[in-house]
Amino acid sequence: MQQLLAPIEQFLACSTPERWIDKAKQNESLTTLLIDHCNCELKAAQTAMFLVRKYAVDKASGEQLLQWAKPFEDFVYKKDRDIEAFLNRDVKKNDLIGELVCKPGFAHGADLVDKMVRLIKEEFHHFEQVLAIMHQRGIVYENRRAGRYAKGLMRQVRTHEPATLVDKLIVGAFIEARSCERFAKLAPYLDDELNRFYVSLLRSEARHYQDYLTLAENIANADISERVAHFAAIEAELISSEDSDFQFHSGAPAQ
Numbered sequence: 001m002q003q004l005l006a007p008i009e010q011f012l013a014c015s016t017p018e019r020w021i022d023k024a025k026q027n028e029s030l031t032t033l034l035i036d037h038c039n040c041e042l043k044a045a046q047t048a049m050f051l052v053r054k055y056a057v058d059k060a061s062g063e064q065l066l067q068w069a070k071p072f073e074d075f076v077y078k079k080d081r082d083i084e085a086f087l088n089r090d091v092k093k094n095d096l097i098g099e100l101v102c103k104p105g106f107a108h109g110a111d112l113v114d115k116m117v118r119l120i121k122e123e124f125h126h127f128e129q130v131l132a133i134m135h136q137r138g139i140v141y142e143n144r145r146a147g148r149y150a151k152g153l154m155r156q157v158r159t160h161e162p163a164t165l166v167d168k169l170i171v172g173a174f175i176e177a178r179s180c181e182r183f184a185k186l187a188p189y190l191d192d193e194l195n196r197f198y199v200s201l202l203r204s205e206a207r208h209y210q211d212y213l214t215l216a217e218n219i220a221n222a223d224i225s226e227r228v229a230h231f232a233a234i235e236a237e238l239i240s241s242e243d244s245d246f247q248f249h250s251g252a253p254a255q
């Protein structure tokens, strides 16, 4: 576990404040965190899918991706959600993604598709895993309003290509890295089932961080360390400054 975490701790400019961990480990915080975590898994899949559709694949493949997301989006955006029906749905019929065709003119399209399709698959699976744990514990899924974290990072994304894509990939790397760091920090305080689950997530989230960063480097085809340092400072400020919200990616809880 330390081996997985070392590069992530180096990448992030600060570690999670003790105050956030103190609040997170209280019993009454668990429901909030699980619901927010569940939301985040789906958002992670949707964000990656947006990038693939916008930059890498042709129109028919874009449609195929939307079909893949449909059962998940129907579930979360529907008023009366039937968790059992969703979790027991005919996965083979709905969720298999076929061969995707890259649109011409983007040299890194195939690499983006490869890495992001794997990531999307895993995030969808994580979403279902969190949902199943919540269901077992009688916690009801709800859509949560996004906090300041992702918005605060996205606000810094440059508005011309390929800088926009490079910045979005760097932001993806930070969100994945922070998630990984928080799973590791929280795990020791959780019950056995959640502890095992959060530790099991570390490996894939660490790879997601690495995949985003590698894509950013390859697509920029230049040194991105200055941009990485810029986002590291913004991210650290969002994580360490006081935050009136309490969520999975929130800052230090108000005293």
Ligand SMILES: [Fe+2]
Residues within 6 Å of the ligand: 041, 044, 122, 123, 126, 205
């Ligand atoms: Fe995930």
Ligand SMILES: [Fe+2]
Residues within 6 Å of the ligand: 044, 123, 176, 204, 205, 208
């Ligand atoms: Fe992830």
